[in-house]
Structure formats: C-alpha cells, structure tokens
Amino acid sequence: MMMLVxxxxxxxxxxxxxxxxxxxxxxxxxxxxxxREKSPGPYWLAITLHTIVGIGFPILFAIYS
Numbered sequence: 001m002m003m004l005v006x007x008x009x010x011x012x013x014x015x016x017x018x019x020x021x022x023x024x025x026x027x028x029x030x031x032x033x034x035x036r037e038k039s040p041g042p043y044w045l046a047i048t049l050h051t052i053v054g055i056g057f058p059i060l061f062a063i064y065s
Contacts, residue, residue, distance in 0.1 A: 003058035003065075010054025014047065023047055 017023045021036035023046040036043045 001062075003062040007055045007058040007062075010050065010058070014050050014054065017047060017050070023050070 021043075023034050023036075023043050024032060025034045025042060025046040026032055034043045034046055
C-alpha cells in the first residue's frame, strides 16, 4: 500500500514538473534545476527517469510483493 502512495505522490510531482517546465536533476550538481526552454534534452531525461523510478518501480514492487 505504501508503494502506491509513493507512486501517487511521484505522479503529483511529475505533473508539477510538466506544468512548470522545471525539473530537478541530481543532488549536488551544478545544474540542479533544469528548465525546459533552456535545455530540453536534460529536462526530458529527468522526466523519464522520475517516471520510471517514481511510478514504475513502486507499482512493480506492489504487484510482485
């Protein structure tokens, strides 16, 4: 159940990232916040990774546990 709550929270965060056009990439990198207009490649990479880690993995763990 906790994994589904985590997936719902991640879905909310990804929705906010898509709405605002800013995504967080890395913990202590030089470019921690990536904007869609300035660098679209890293932005969509961050959205893809957040989707896989934030939604895909928790749903897989919930299904197989």
